[in-house]
Amino acid sequence: MKQFKRLAAVAALGALMGTTAMAEGLSTPNLAYRTGPFAATGIPIMNGQADYMAMLNARDGGIGGIAIDFSECETGYNTEKGVECYEKTKGSAIVTQPWSTGITLQVLPKTNVDEIPILAPGYGFSPMADGAVFQWAFNTPLSYWDGASIILKYLSEMGDLNGKKVAFLHLDHPFGKEPLPYLEMKAEAMGFELLPIPVGLKEMQNQSAQWLQIRRERPDYVVLWGWGAMNAGAITEAAKTKYPMENILGVWWAGHDADLKLVGEDGKGYKSVSWSFPNPDAPVMADVKKYVIDAGKSQTNPEEMEGVFYSRGLVISAILAEGIVVAQEHAGKPDISASDLRWGLENLNLTEERLEELGLTGMVPPFSTSCSNHTGHSGGWILEWDGAKFVKASDLIMPDSEAISELEMAKAKEYAEANAPWPVNEDCQM
CATH class of the missing domain: 3.40.50.2300 (Response regulator)
Known part of the structure; x- marks a missing residue:
């Protein structure tokens, strides 16, 4: 065997x-x-x-x-x-x-x-x-840039993002800010308006101000980059304000069953990207x-x-x-x-x-x-809440590796120079 x-x-x-x-x-x-x-x-x-x-x-x-x-x-x-x-x-x-x-x-x-x-x-x-x-x-x-890439690819399949408004509801923490360089680069290239909306650690369970802004701005999509209590707060607020759940797409840490069970059927259509599945x-x-x-x-x-x-x-x-x-x-x-x-x-x-x-x-x-690729860039699935559980809503979607690789190398070089002397593996070839 x-x-x-x-x-x-x-x-x-x-x-x-x-x-x-x-x-x-x-x-x-x-x-x-x-x-x-x-x-x-x-x-x-x-x-x-x-x-x-x-x-x-x-x-x-x-x-x-x-x-x-x-x-x-x-x-x-x-x-x-x-x-x-x-x-x-x-x-x-x-x-x-x-x-x-x-x-x-x-x-x-x-x-x-x-x-x-x-x-x-x-x-x-x-x-x-x-x-x-x-x-x-x-x-x-x-990586988080892979995840942001997969989200944008999926949204693009739903329609051209040119001229659209995408709200980025994120934890005001290094985790929440991590995808911003990639999203900002793609917003310029793809012609959509990126609307960053930070959520402070003390605001996670009370996001009335953030969702008031979402109601006022009327974004076409909300990308949820949350974690822990922030996700439950965002999902319950979205249900309360009747923002279309099918237009919310979260990072893999915003795809927790228990958070969606708080709203049950009202959360039907909510999606998150994921690199794992039960x-x-x-x-x-x-x-x-x-x-x-x-x-x-x-x-x-x-x-x-x-x-x-x-x-x-x-x-x-x-x-x-x-x-x-x-x-x-x-x-x-x-x-x-x-x-x-x-x-x-x-x-x-x-x-x-x-x-x-x-x-x-x-x-x-x-x-x-490999020695040059410490991530693997596996691709991910889009999971969708059916009212009771998450189900796969897409085939495997691969990230935009070429654009991400260029950004990775540029930001890695920038980090190394800012933290010099920084040891680099000269024997490792891309």
């Missing part, structure tokens, strides 16, 4: 080298946020991440015969606490998972010194895709249930497991686990270093066949990375 054969091969490698599961294991700390204003969206993702690693530990004895230490350090999505967590966990870590874009930006220069890879799936600083400049940072499988029939779901859920080792519940964010957590840990597998094979040992993992993360090749072997069929698009 093909499924899991590669993990079995790595486990055999560990056995041949006389390596058994270690007490400490491979340290892969997660800078979690189960508390604070973003907890409602953080919890299902953290549960999915933890459950996948717990499944590997229980089913396979870890990866390559070495247990995975997937401990969490709580940040509450606070940048200062996130940096403290990074400093606290970096000593034995082979990776850091900062979560907040603000934390990622603070940690980014430190990883050049500490030589620990950042794994920021679908978030962080978009120019991190340029692996020659950002040698230790990975934002697989899609597949209850996927073999990985059966294994998580058998080895983790039924064994009482999870903090999740049946309703949460059906949602987009829990399955995204599983996918995120699967990406990390695959990086570890590739690194172990290349290093010829299971007890890898942070440098080994960097090599693994920039040599991912998650083909359809490999995803099937991992039991992840239909849960994430295929993608690959």
